[in-house]
Amino acid sequence: MSDHNAATLKPHVPTYGPCSIRDLKPGEVKLWCTCGLSQKQPWCDGSHKGTSFLPLKWTVPERAQTVYLICACKYTKRPPICDATHIGLTCSIHEQIEGCPLKQEHSDLGDRKLCEQCGFVPDW
Ligand code: FES
Secondary structure (H helix, E strand, C coil): CCCCCCCCCCCCCCCCEEEEEECCCCCEEEEEEECCCCCCCCCCCCCCCCCCCEEEEEEECCCCCEEEECCCCCCCCCCEECCCCCCHHHHHHHHHHHHCCCHCCCCCCCCCCCCCCCCCCCCC
16 A cells, blocks of 8 residues: 555555546645545545544646546555556455454444454445
């Protein structure tokens, strides 16, 4: 995972693919959701509150594109731009959740919104 979060944090995967975003203006500042909990993917809606995740501030380049493919799996190595990491990610995320050292806590996360060790979210 990139340095937008501590290396040990594992986000939730809201979508195994990018969001196609149009009409971004050069110089416009966006907050990319890194936790995967936002209901306004790929952007932050504040749902990370109560977690260790923080949104990534991204400024739209001066030479803006018509369409941006913005990562919505949250595992890109070039945030917030999709780098195709989502391809084949399904199996590794399943293994990550199944092998989570905190799996016994998944049935009752208490106040936590997600398991930051593996990205598990109950009832997503
Ligand atoms: S909602 Fe995910 S980082 Fe803010």
